[in-house]
Amino acid sequence: MSALTLVQEQKCFGGRQVRYKHNSAVLNCEMQFSVFLPPQAAEHKVPALYWLSGLTCSDENFSVKAGAQRVAAELGIALIIPDTSPRGDGVADDPAYDLGQGAGFYVNATQAPWTQHYQMYDYILTELPTLLEAQLPLSDQRAISGHSMGGHGALVLALRNPQRFTSVSAFAPIANPLNCPWGQKAFTAYLGDDRTAWEEYDASLLLAQYRGDLPMLVDQGDADNFLAEQLKPQALYTAGMQVKANLLLRMQPGYDHSYYFIASFIEEHLRFHAGYLQD
């Protein structure tokens, strides 16, 4: 197991906002991520919320902009904030913002030139939790959330692995990537032309097949510029209705796609997850 190297540590709401780097065996490169450890982590192991960020983001955006540490400190929940793709000079990339570095889409790539590094699904699902639960004061209680591309990632990871997560939430997720330009472009590149391979990474299709009671909370701003073309929450809603999923999907009037939207509702998401995470 790779060691964690501390890059930066800052006190925040009585807890510790920490940035680490490590060599990822799954991604085959050095990765950075951020963790917020609440004050309770100095005394005992705490549960964790994994936060998956959106296109172009690193581990910094949510750390700096969401204001999540206040409630996480109150509730005793760690925040785990990974990067959104493999990184580095030797890692395949694309000049567009929606493919390559910063745009890993939380899939395991099967197509050249992406296969060697773009295995974000396995990294988030297994390598990172195994590493963190061995080396930080974390219990094995995990929730997961994310924004846009990261909301897609959170829903897909949770619906395919409901035993790994107590609850899932999302802000403005790419809810039906098979039917939107962002998803079609990324999945063609990472997974190839065979659309059956894409179905394992589409939250709406996965939810239509899901039989279980995983708690799900989704917020979507109705002034979000990406709503109609890219996000398509109605597909998720329809699937959830069909299978009587434990899904609350809320349209939030007037909110856009930005971190001002996330900041406005992150407290409700943290309290939602706290209702299922055990100490």
Add this chain to the structure above:
Amino acid sequence: MSALTLVQEQKCFGGRQVRYKHNSAVLNCEMQFSVFLPPQAAEHKVPALYWLSGLTCSDENFSVKAGAQRVAAELGIALIIPDTSPRGDGVADDPAYDLGQGAGFYVNATQAPWTQHYQMYDYILTELPTLLEAQLPLSDQRAISGHSMGGHGALVLALRNPQRFTSVSAFAPIANPLNCPWGQKAFTAYLGDDRTAWEEYDASLLLAQYRGDLPMLVDQGDADNFLAEQLKPQALYTAGMQVKANLLLRMQPGYDHSYYFIASFIEEHLRFHAGYLQD
């Protein structure tokens, strides 16, 4: 009076996070600033907290990083977030981060080449409030706060004009600029070599002369890298003790100079100001 041009507007905690630009007569250039209008501003005029940012910042840093909108929305207080200097191609500048654009130090410059634009003291004290109270749903109740260079600015503006502000607070202010490298460099450039001209812009010297009961709250992290050389809160504390000022200065163990520190305590500052601002 110049018109306000709306640059961007985003919903946040039920209120409006807005960026405006306008032509400043005092600064002799176009300026941008941000305002958070709480939900209550849709119904009636609300009081305002002016926030002055630190070196290198624009109106964006506090807007995005401090998490202040949540409590401002609850309390019904507008946040006014100016830029830290005049800006633009025609505005004098310096390659260093601590002089010129991004480093106006909230003084009225008297020395070439700065005089034409660097009049931030008058801009914050008079031009901006006059403009905003005429064109936005703001009452004439004002509080003021800031960080580092902006903490210096807030204390100086309030101590010289206590009738204009109900209360003042600061995070890690440059509390005694006459005796630190940042202050000496900036004041030499903007105000010249005669140190008597500097004394009007030193919070510790002003407090030692102040006779009044203006409520003052100052937080300072004891893990702040700039504490000993640049910030010197002990000078402010000593002056406050001498004149029995209404000053609470708190050393916060473990906190640094960053926005994680500000985010951790901004709620307490807003509630402090709310105790003095009238609706």
